Amino acid sequence: MRGEGVYLWDAGGNKYLDLAGSAAVNFIGHGVKEIPAAMAEQAAQLEFVHSSQFTTPVAEEYAKELLAFAGRNFEGGAVYFTSGGSESIETALKLARQYQVEIGQPRRYQVLSRKRSYHGSTLGALSVSGNKRRREIYLPMVREFPHIGMPYCYRCAFDCADGCRNCGQQYAAELEHAVEFTNGEAAAFIFEPVSGATLGAVVPPPGYLQSIAEICRRHSLLLIADEVMTGMGRTGRNFAVEHWDAKPGDVKPDILVTAKGLSSGYAPLGAVIASKKVVDAIAAGSGAFLHGFTYNAHPISLAAGRAVLRHLRAKNLVEAADSGRSGTPAASFKNALETLREEKSVGDVRGIGLLWAVEFVTDKKTKGPFPPDQGFSARVGAAAQKRGLLVYPMQGSVDGISGDHFLLAPPAVITQDQIAWSVHQLSSAIRECEQ
Numbered sequence: 001m002r003g004e005g006v007y008l009w010d011a012g013g014n015k016y017l018d019l020a021g022s023a024a025v026n027f028i029g030h031g032v033k034e035i036p037a038a039m040a041e042q043a044a045q046l047e048f049v050h051s052s053q054f055t056t057p058v059a060e061e062y063a064k065e066l067l068a069f070a071g072r073n074f075e076g077g078a079v080y081f082t083s084g085g086s087e088s089i090e091t092a093l094k095l096a097r098q099y100q101v102e103i104g105q106p107r108r109y110q111v112l113s114r115k116r117s118y119h120g121s122t123l124g125a126l127s128v129s130g131n132k133r134r135r136e137i138y139l140p141m142v143r144e145f146p147h148i149g150m151p152y153c154y155r156c157a158f159d160c161a162d163g164c165r166n167c168g169q170q171y172a173a174e175l176e177h178a179v180e181f182t183n184g185e186a187a188a189f190i191f192e193p194v195s196g197a198t199l200g201a202v203v204p205p206p207g208y209l210q211s212i213a214e215i216c217r218r219h220s221l222l223l224i225a226d227e228v229m230t231g232m233g234r235t236g237r238n239f240a241v242e243h244w245d246a247k248p249g250d251v252k253p254d255i256l257v258t259a260k261g262l263s264s265g266y267a268p269l270g271a272v273i274a275s276k277k278v279v280d281a282i283a284a285g286s287g288a289f290l291h292g293f294t295y296n297a298h299p300i301s302l303a304a305g306r307a308v309l310r311h312l313r314a315k316n317l318v319e320a321a322d323s324g325r326s327g328t329p330a331a332s333f334k335n336a337l338e339t340l341r342e343e344k345s346v347g348d349v350r351g352i353g354l355l356w357a358v359e360f361v362t363d364k365k366t367k368g369p370f371p372p373d374q375g376f377s378a379r380v381g382a383a384a385q386k387r388g389l390l391v392y393p394m395q396g397s398v399d400g401i402s403g404d405h406f407l408l409a410p411p412a413v414i415t416q417d418q419i420a421w422s423v424h425q426l427s428s429a430i431r432e433c434e435q
């Protein structure tokens with residue numbers, strides 16, 4: 001196999017346009033030569049040391065660059081490097097718990113989260129996730145904390161007709177009730193700023209995340225933003241929370257978690273970015289975070305991540321992924337995807353930046369889903385693949401089992417012609433499966 005730009009070639013030489021970004025991982029494009037060159041240079045110099053014994057120049061420099069990329073909210077903070085998204089989520093959950101213990105709140109340990117979210121496949125991450133299919137059989141093994149509903153405007157639980165402009169507050173109020181229910185045991189709240197694969201690129205309504213952040217502040221819960229999928233430029237901001245962080249008092253997470261686009265897939269890498277408040281609490285308390293993986297801060301992965309960050313900045317790829325800025329690939333993508341609404345089975349097209357989803361229905365008026373055993377989104381995915389186009393099919397958006405959609409997250413180097421070709425292939429694949 002090989003890859004270049006938005007294209008992949010399989011072992012048989014068949015060419016595919018990677019419109020899924022390989023599960024929303026690849027942001028800078030495949031085959032960018034300077035990334036493996038940076039990795040090789042690091043490997044030749046030093047392949048690995050254990051982080052309990054040494055820090056490395058690449059870790060120190062990259063952490064500084066990443067903190068700066070995360071913005072003013074993380075000034076004076078620290079970065080904890082792992083090998084991927086789930087490891088980073090585990091790290092963030094434990095960090096939130098230790099923070100509460102360090103500040104003299106040992107009763108606080110519960111991490112509240114949202115239904116139909118996805119935070120990873122390890123048991124701690126599954127416990128805060130809401131993806132029914134991915135967690136159901138493991139439920140006896142996980143500790144359950146309250147999960148609240150989330151605004152999913154296409155199928156609003158309050159049946160509103162204004163894109164959840166007002167009911168965002170009602171959804172946020174669920175957090176207030178859940179915190180009260182924990183009776184002083186809540187340590188943190190974790191959320192995806194824009195939902196990932198489970199619901200498919202659902203963007204929160206105005207005011208919702210600000211209310212969530214305000215409730216967390218008022219009840220002294222840490223706010224953890226899971227930006228494994230949405231971070232590092234994917235939504236047209238360095239981190240997606242910045243869409244709702246315009247004014248003081250807005251959404252300011254205490255902990256940011258990122259992976260996927262962090263290394264764009266060139267090496268296994270995740271990061272937990274902790275604010276000064278969290279870092280200071282541990283520094284002033286026990287002085288050490290009680291946690292660790294052998295491959296924390298692996299120098300070769302960090303060399304890849306640092307080269308990816310420098311590359312995406314040099315090429316202005318965050319701007320390219322801004323769907324609100326005219327003339328960008330993301331703006332063209334958004335406009336082109338809108339045309340899919342003409343297809344008989346397309347109920348919703350939603351997203352932001354370069355993270356989009358198309359949801360399928362049997363009837364646009366009733367929004368009735370396809371019977372899950374028909375595997376409609378998987379069939380559209382297979383039909384698209386036959387045409388040389390890769391998408392990320394998912395099921396369960398309606399009730400955890402039924403509801404078909406696919407996720408689209410192309411590399412930010414996609415061109416107008418490639419977008420036009422992809423959307424044409426998508427509509428043909430959808431029509432073929434509607435027959």
Ligand SMILES: Cc1ncc(COP(=O)(O)O)c(C=O)c1O
Nearest residue numbers: 084085086118119120196228229
């Ligand atoms: C929002 C979110 N959090 C966490 C994860 C888990 O990341 P990983 O698969 O790298 O362990 C994912 C993976 O899809 C994700 O989308």
